[in-house]
Amino acid sequence: MVNYVDAATAPLKNDGSIRLYDAAGFDKMRQVCQITARCLDSLYDLIQPGVTTAEIDRHVLQFGLDNGVVPATLGYRGYKYSSCTSINHVVCHGMPNDKPLRDGDIVNVDVTYILDGWHGDSSRMYAVGQLKRAAERLLEVTYESLLRGIAAVKPGARTGAIGEAIQSYAESERCSVVRDFCGHGVGRLFHDTPNILHYGRTNDGPVLKEGMIFTIEPMLNIGKPHVKVLNDGWTAVTRDRSLSAQYEHTVGVTKDGCEVFTLSPGGHDRPGLKPRP
Secondary structure, eight states, X not given: OOOEEETTTSOSSOOSOXXXXXXXXXXXXXXXXXXXXXXXXXXXXXXXXXXXXXXXXXXXXXXXHHTTOEETTTTGGGOOOSXXXXXXXXXXXXXXXXXXXXXXXXXXXXXXXXXXXXEEEEEEEEEOSSXXXXXXXXXXXXXXXXXXXXXXOOTTXXXXXXXXXXXXXXXXXXXXXXXXXXXXXXXXXXXXXXXXXXXXXXXXXXXXXXXXXXXEOOXXXXXXXXXXXXXXXSOEEETTOOOEEEOBEEEEEOXXXXXXXXXXTTSOSSTTSOOOO
């Protein structure tokens, strides 16, 4: 039995209930999510061969401080960085380091900022120099999968419709969907109910209701979907060392569809990919 609660009066803990946010909550999410989106925009020109992910991470921290927000990941469960930077076969939660990026790499940068207790979560893929066609194609399919998942969001649908939209398209394009990680409720909490699976069936999962806020963040692999977490306890990689990609938006369910809070103000939602004709 799914329990839906008024987010304005619910306690600040994940008790398995789904929070429904009001107009004021949506406005707060617009504010923090747009700071996150602007940060990701600012990385568009920074990321190039020779730059280290540690430099990227320092930029994310400073951008946040300059805009009155703090990174949610910094100190989260012992994590020491302001972002996650996942390169090539790293699926997610890659930790920044001093190794320079190389021409042809693909890197996901995942940023969550906190503003007045509200969390804005988004990630994008970036091309490092010139990509091989296989890498570029993976980014194209992953981004399109995200768009198809978002298009499935409307009141009365179930969370499984999001997963089916993503899975059916990704697999038709000969990519696999990672099952070990998922999207999640977000807002006053960093990780909240419900889980948003990127695979499944249309009639699975909780019913979507106006006021829900969550992330959609499909992770697709060129090879098989299986992953493993390294000994650092964070870095997840593909078991077969195949390339992996992820794009992520935070969305809110409206009365007739959804609002994407983390859209790029500079039109750079598709970094790593050639501009649309």
